[in-house]
Amino acid sequence: MDFLNSILVKPFADMFEAPDFLMQVLWEGLVSGILYALIALGFVLIFRSSRIFNFAQGIMVVFAALTLVGFHQMGVPAWISVVLSLGVMFVLAVSIERIVLRPLVGQPDIILFMATIGITLFLIGFGELIFGGENKMMITEELGIPTGEFIFEPFGGFLLLEQKDVTAVAVAAILVVALLMFLNKTRMGRAIRALGDDHQAALSVGISLQTIWVLVWFIAGIIALVTGIAWGARAGVSFALEVIAYKALPVLMLGGLESITGAIIGGLMIGLLEKLFEIYWGQPLLGGNTETWFAFVLALFVLLFRPQGLFGERIIERV
Amino acid sequence: MKLWKQLAAATALTVIAGGAMAEGLYAPNMAYRTGPFAALGIPLMNGQADYMTMLNERDGGVGGVKVDFEECETGYSTEKGVECYEKTKGNAIVTQPWSTGITLQVLPKTNVDEIPILAPGYGFSPMSEGGTFQWAYNPPASYWDGAYMILSHIAGGDMASLKGKKIAFLHLDHPFGKEPLPLLEQLAAEHGFELVAIPVGLKEMQNQSAQWLQIRRERPDNVIMWGWGAMNSAAIQEAVKTKYPMEQFYGVWWAGHDPDLAAVGDKGKGYKSISWSMPQPDSALMADIKKYVIDTGKTQTTEDQLNSVFYQRGLVMSMMLAEAIKVAQEHTGSAEIGPKDLRWGLENLNITDEKLAELGMAGMVPAFSTACNNHTGHSGAWILEWDGAKFNQASDLLQADQSVIEPLAKAKAAEYADANAPWPVTTCGG
Numbered sequence: 001m002d003f004l005n006s007i008l009v010k011p012f013a014d015m016f017e018a019p020d021f022l023m024q025v026l027w028e029g030l031v032s033g034i035l036y037a038l039i040a041l042g043f044v045l046i047f048r049s050s051r052i053f054n055f056a057q058g059i060m061v062v063f064a065a066l067t068l069v070g071f072h073q074m075g076v077p078a079w080i081s082v083v084l085s086l087g088v089m090f091v092l093a094v095s096i097e098r099i100v101l102r103p104l105v106g107q108p109d110i111i112l113f114m115a116t117i118g119i120t121l122f123l124i125g126f127g128e129l130i131f132g133g134e135n136k137m138m139i140t141e142e143l144g145i146p147t148g149e150f151i152f153e154p155f156g157g158f159l160l161l162e163q164k165d166v167t168a169v170a171v172a173a174i175l176v177v178a179l180l181m182f183l184n185k186t187r188m189g190r191a192i193r194a195l196g197d198d199h200q201a202a203l204s205v206g207i208s209l210q211t212i213w214v215l216v217w218f219i220a221g222i223i224a225l226v227t228g229i230a231w232g233a234r235a236g237v238s239f240a241l242e243v244i245a246y247k248a249l250p251v252l253m254l255g256g257l258e259s260i261t262g263a264i265i266g267g268l269m270i271g272l273l274e275k276l277f278e279i280y281w282g283q284p285l286l287g288g289n290t291e292t293w294f295a296f297v298l299a300l301f302v303l304l305f306r307p308q309g310l311f312g313e314r315i316i317e318r319v
Numbered sequence: 320m321k322l323w324k325q326l327a328a329a330t331a332l333t334v335i336a337g338g339a340m341a342e343g344l345y346a347p348n349m350a351y352r353t354g355p356f357a358a359l360g361i362p363l364m365n366g367q368a369d370y371m372t373m374l375n376e377r378d379g380g381v382g383g384v385k386v387d388f389e390e391c392e393t394g395y396s397t398e399k400g401v402e403c404y405e406k407t408k409g410n411a412i413v414t415q416p417w418s419t420g421i422t423l424q425v426l427p428k429t430n431v432d433e434i435p436i437l438a439p440g441y442g443f444s445p446m447s448e449g450g451t452f453q454w455a456y457n458p459p460a461s462y463w464d465g466a467y468m469i470l471s472h473i474a475g476g477d478m479a480s481l482k483g484k485k486i487a488f489l490h491l492d493h494p495f496g497k498e499p500l501p502l503l504e505q506l507a508a509e510h511g512f513e514l515v516a517i518p519v520g521l522k523e524m525q526n527q528s529a530q531w532l533q534i535r536r537e538r539p540d541n542v543i544m545w546g547w548g549a550m551n552s553a554a555i556q557e558a559v560k561t562k563y564p565m566e567q568f569y570g571v572w573w574a575g576h577d578p579d580l581a582a583v584g585d586k587g588k589g590y591k592s593i594s595w596s597m598p599q600p601d602s603a604l605m606a607d608i609k610k611y612v613i614d615t616g617k618t619q620t621t622e623d624q625l626n627s628v629f630y631q632r633g634l635v636m637s638m639m640l641a642e643a644i645k646v647a648q649e650h651t652g653s654a655e656i657g658p659k660d661l662r663w664g665l666e667n668l669n670i671t672d673e674k675l676a677e678l679g680m681a682g683m684v685p686a687f688s689t690a691c692n693n694h695t696g697h698s699g700a701w702i703l704e705w706d707g708a709k710f711n712q713a714s715d716l717l718q719a720d721q722s723v724i725e726p727l728a729k730a731k732a733a734e735y736a737d738a739n740a741p742w743p744v745t746t747c748g749g
Contacts, residue, residue: 021536028528124353133357135552137582149560162560235525235556236582240355240549243522278529279536283517289492291529292520 011280020157033271039248040263042220048196058245065228078142089221138232168230253299256312343385347407354394356548366633382654419495447695448732459698466499467719482511487539492518524550552579565589596632603679691747
């Protein structure tokens with residue numbers, strides 16, 4: 001009976017008893033969720049246009065953030081460093097298309113996936129060679145990102161929202177809207193979607209595979225830079241950030257590999273649910289640290305019922 | 320034909336390289352200059368390497384024999400660490416595994432290969448029991464020493480005053496992070512304080528909001544952090560964010576890295592870290608390091624690292640190895656020593672204050688000595704406190720109560736030997 005009480009009653013009683021704390025938990029979950037969604041978006045974009053599962057998205061986040069900090073350490077003003085970092089991500093996109101992807105056109109998906117593992121290893125080594133392995137501070141203030149906090153007292157309690165987190169949420173929302181508009185309202189965006197739907201058909205109407213691949217890898221680079229700034233502002237920039245990117249995998253399993261909406265909703269769901277589970281069930285009943293596995297279990301559970309994820313396209317193959 | 324010539328040339332080069340490696344005293348170090356823990360590894364490895372370079376340049380090595388100090392990169396991965404051990408053990412006089420996980424993996428192997436492990440301030444705390452762990456040394460203090468001393472400082476020297484307190488133990492969910500738990504659990508039961516263990520997964524090191532929400536909910540009197548690498552800087556930033564009183568926040572000696580605190584500056588004021596090493600910028604050693612290593616460009620160290628806690632701790636670590644080599648050389652009467660001789664040296668280290676002064680290292684580490692039944696030395700340690708810009712000494716030399724630690728170490732050592740039977744055990748002095 002006690003056991004059932006601890007699972008079914010006490011967590012909800014705790015939420016009701018300290019609603020300000022619950023709001024703090026939800027806020028932290030929301031911020032994590034937005035950032036997971038951003039990383040997942042990078043994966044989805046590349047997958048939609050090329051059917052490549054880009055294993056390098058995580059290290060691209062680290063590489064982009066390190067490039068930004070690196071330029072600034074060389075004395076370049078913050079916003080010019082952003083522009084130069086975008087330039088580097090563009091060069092990276094062109095190089096990946098020319099050196100890695102173009103020679104592999106027509107190869108099975110698994111070969112392209114393995115190629116992105118190669119890109120990951122290269123970027124780790126190259127990044128460490130250029131920037132070293134030390135933790136770096138994100139140039140948060142230099143970029144004009146506010147570093148203060150908003151403090152509220154809901155229900156007579158205490159709720160703290162860091163301004164940099166609020167900024168991250170706002171920027172992520174703007175980025176997602178811009179991305180959706182780009183994909184739905186522009187010629188290039190429609191070309192990306194066409195390529196995702198059917199390579200052969202897209203090529204037959206004159207859509208350039210090379211141009212689109214460079215474009216999507218560059219957009220993934222932009223997303224990586226924004227994600228790197230947001231995560232870096234929270235906990236510093238180091239190669240440990242790459243590990244966080246793996247949290248995007250259950251987001252993709254949950255939301256579906258092709259769906260931008262799925263990436264966003266999947267990210268938010270995982271961010272919120274894993275935080276709620278950890279605080280109200282994981283820590284009191286399982287000794288904590290459930291965030292390392294909760295998202296994967298949730299995603300597996302969803303896959304049992306919807307193998308294509310919540311928003312993925314149902315694949316029908318006729319034999 | 321051309322291919323055969325190339326193969327022959329490659330073979331010849333390998334033989335030459337192998338021969339060259341065997342010259343001098345080969346002391347491999349399992350470094351981690353890459354990966355999520357590199358921020359800590361780099362200054363420590365730089366300190367270790369620079370001390371040996373300084374000895375090679377100034378004195379021609381140790382006892383006239385150069386030290387071949389080679390790094391094998393592990394990225395702090397246990398699997399890679401074991402590979403490094405296997406790759407380097409051939410000519411090695413010592414193995415320096417550099418992670419509790421790697422130490423635990425190579426521990427049984429070193430018994431067979433008869434190579435001493437030198438794990439300064441890390442590894443498995445019961446390694447102090449030389450009768451059971453005949454090839455493993457963790458001077459000058461074990462994790463259990465560290466945990467006891469932190470609690471003792473919190474208690475103001477009177478452990479009974481901990482009764483009724485709540486102490487959160489924020490730790491990496493890894494063999495290193497869990498290492499002090501047996502002692503802390505025993506002390507919590509003995510002294511009546513509540514211990515709240517809060518694990519941080521490797522994947523969550525930079526995303527600790529859940530752990531700090533738990534700390535906010537639990538409202539512990541103190542937080543003790545057993546963190547490594549990126550975990551420490553993220554925890555310190557979360558502590559600042561959640562407005563946890565920094566003067567009640569303590570870290571192990573690997574959680575006292577200057578740049579981690581510099582990132583929060585004044586907001587980190589009052590944060591404390593236990594440390595068995597203390598930077599001494601004006602020491603004679605630092606003058607020699609500058610003269611023979613930094614100014615000659617034979618280093619990877621940057622100027623801003625020189626007076627940091629971790630760089631100078633790296634120097635102290637290599638000093639221990641160099642002094643053990645000297646002891647072994649004196650004992651055998653030969654400058655060329657092997658791993659068995661070094662084991663004797665590590666077991667008979669006597670680092671006195673006079674010796675430290677002679678080495679130009681006065682005050683850099685407390686005096687300690689090792690013996691067969693004491694592979695740790697139990698030097699004691701200081702509390703360092705962050706003042707907003709740097710760490711300062713904030714306590715006299717603290718000591719862990721060995722009457723509490725030794726029985727636990729003996730019990731856990733016996734448990735380990737039983738679990739790994741047949742495990743060779745000897746009686747010290749017997």
